[in-house]
Amino acid sequence: MNLTLQVHWENEWHDAGTVRFRKPENGLLGDPFFSYDTRYTVNALEYLGDFNAENLIDKTAVGVNLPCHFGGDYLNGEIAPILRDIIPQGASRRLWVKMMGYSRDPEQTIDTRLLSEGCIAPIGNLRIKEAAEAFAERLAAAAPAVRFTREQVCRRADNLIEHAHNLGIAIGGATGAGGDAPKLLMVETHDGDFALEGTVAEAEVKEHWLVKFPRGRKTEADMNVLKGEAAIYKTLEQRNFDSIKNTRIDECNGQYALWMPRFDREVVDGVIVRNGVESIYSMMGKIGDGAALVHNDILEALIEKTTKPQAKDALLADYLARDLLNFAVGNKDNHGRNTALIKRGKDIELAPAYDVAPMVLDPEGIAMTTRWPRELLQLNGEPNYVGIVVKYAGDLELATDLLRDHLVKLDNMTEALRRNGAPEAMLNAGRLKLNLAGEVLMALNTLIEGGPAPR
Known part of the structure; x- marks a missing residue:
């Protein structure tokens, strides 16, 4: 055939x-x-x-x-x-x-x-x-x-x-x-x-x-996941983080619909431009959903395949910030189709962050499928972001500065999320780590001042 x-x-x-x-x-x-x-x-x-x-x-x-x-x-x-x-x-x-x-x-x-x-x-x-x-x-x-x-x-x-x-x-x-x-x-x-x-x-x-x-049976938990996702996008947009912009969420008699402008389509002078999009799974040669991936393998492939940003330390900082964002808002659904490349014109770069939802609220339970190797984890099991920067940065000072610029946008998000409609069930979930960006910022400052990386 x-x-x-x-x-x-x-x-x-x-x-x-x-x-x-x-x-x-x-x-x-x-x-x-x-x-x-x-x-x-x-x-x-x-x-x-x-x-x-x-x-x-x-x-x-x-x-x-x-x-x-x-x-x-x-x-x-x-x-x-x-x-x-x-x-x-x-x-x-x-x-x-x-x-x-x-x-x-x-x-x-x-x-x-x-x-x-x-x-x-x-x-x-x-x-x-x-x-x-x-x-x-x-x-x-x-x-x-x-x-x-x-x-x-x-x-x-x-x-x-x-x-x-x-x-x-x-x-x-x-x-x-x-x-x-x-x-x-x-x-x-x-x-x-x-x-x-x-x-x-x-x-x-x-x-x-x-x-x-809403996915699943449209229970209150399913609704909260969708409302939480909408609040995350609004908060990220207000802080100029590279994610989906101009989202809307509608509610009609208990039914919810989240409207997201598509980044793979643009209307330019009345003509529809279709941007290329390719998943990280495809970039890594994987077919099946749920296939396990390792972050540092993805990073190496991104450095080889992308044309933007030209400074690879900027790519490192962007990638780490996205991973930290997932941890912060409880998005455990980090499989290789929830991150993608976007191809605009002759350039290839990471697509805006999408499918960023508080999946820890999902009653079905979601397991992370993309992980850091054990040697790049802290004792509490969280990624050792400072250690990762030290290991992979070409210019440590540049990479650190760029990562700090991203993390400032992800710090102190609780009240902003609340103002943007995040349900209290999300904000009170113990598995969220909304203070994580601040913790990593302090660790980066310690590194710059000559202190040890966290363990």
Whole structure:
């Protein structure tokens, strides 16, 4: 079975190459092949301005581990982590499984069908051509696009999600948008109403939104997780921390909807720009959710793959601050699809922090899957951030100064979170460490003054 993988750049979709499944029944576990199309390679290298390049991994490449070049054939399953990023997953996959008539998930045996039917507009700038064409046919035969108000989206979440799946609009993508919490990809039109992405003409689109609803059984704890996430984003935005900005949370008769502008979409002079997005799992060559990762391995890969910031000590400081943020707000859900690369133009950098929620409140229990090695932990089990800086900094003084700049933004967050709507159940949770940034700041000051690193 063959599928065509498309990449969007310079305002159009390009046929990048062919995915070949030797054993379709094995899905992504069957080591699918991928080969770049020669004409596509010519266009991508011409856009780069260097026909001799062999390490083209920006948004014109399908992934950072699959450079676009002549003879770009990948025959050992290298494409599988890329496809895992864009295949319907989480709550979206469960609905697809139900729609296909299965009582339980057949796992990899339906991967090729999910790709060929569900990958019409995932997060990022990749899609499966056959899925997009099939969706266009369904859309042409359907009734005119339904428009909604924000209140209707909040009130009718379940009906809207089912409507989206009846149209074949699945949520996939590198950012974890396909996670356990139900979500919708919505567009806001210039008229101020809302529609499902892909159902209205691009010229009508003013803004792209990812709308997230409470996960689980929508218990009080589930609501608190969503309200806490909304408060975190507001607080981070006010402190100029690199995270999702201009979020909104709606409440309608006990129903909640968190609206988040999408960083993979921009509207520039009336034209939709699709930024590339690739998960850390994909960067590390992992397929399965819950795969264990080690932070220092990720850091080394980021230093190799990213182009911004150019000062790698700045990347180190940014990465450590994000990890500390997760500890501070009780976000244990730190798997490799909850951090991603964003590819804007010819640059590759860390995407804004997202999926930052107080998951310690989740009644199902969430375990961290990305960890520091034991030698970089303190005696209490927390990361030894000062020791990590000392170990990995190229310029210790620069790295320390940059990390301090980030941590000042994360210090003393309790009252700011409360003002921004964080529930008391979150603020009173003993497993949060909202004073952690201040503690690390003091330890950094001690280091600068010549004292020992904490143990």
